[in-house]
Amino acid sequence: MPESSPExxxxxxxxxxxxLAARDPRGAxxxxxxxxxxxxENTAARLLRARAFFLAAQLRPAExxxxxxxxxxxxxxxAHFALGRTLERADRSEEALRHFRLAxxxxxxxxxxxxxxxxxxxxxxERDPRDPDHETE
Numbered sequence: 001m002p003e004s005s006p007e008x009x010x011x012x013x014x015x016x017x018x019x020l021a022a023r024d025p026r027g028a029x030x031x032x033x034x035x036x037x038x039x040x041e042n043t044a045a046r047l048l049r050a051r052a053f054f055l056a057a058q059l060r061p062a063e064x065x066x067x068x069x070x071x072x073x074x075x076x077x078x079a080h081f082a083l084g085r086t087l088e089r090a091d092r093s094e095e096a097l098r099h100f101r102l103a104x105x106x107x108x109x110x111x112x113x114x115x116x117x118x119x120x121x122x123x124x125x126e127r128d129p130r131d132p133d134h135e136t137e
Contacts (some may be wrong), residue, residue, distance in 0.1 A: 008034045025055035077107035
């Protein structure tokens with residue numbers, strides 16, 4: 001195996017971006033593992049790896065990576081949104097809603113606002129009364 005250097009880590013990071021764009025999240029994760037081992041403080045690499053974990057349906061590792069990013073950058077709207085999607089996919093909609101709302105408050109992009117307004121349902125097609133948009137009679 002060739003010796004790692006800062007230059008090879010940059011190359012691996014860029015290659016991981018390309019793999020993720022080509023829908024190869026597992027390949028991206030492999031490249032990013034060495035980058036993050038060498039540079040654990042690199043938030044961009046962690047965010048990219050979190051996205052790769054999400055696309056590979058590895059929800060727990062994605063959640064952990066997004067949380068690390070948010071510990072370092074609590075105002076990162078995209079990380080809140082992506083963590084919300086991860087939690088939503090793990091059937092944890094109440095936790096997801098909190099992150100969707102934070103994302104929308106930090107950066108009012110249409111997709112963030114739409115996610116912040118999603119309606120939780122009780123399972124029988126009725127709105128959940130705990131939903132803040134639920135109208136009482």
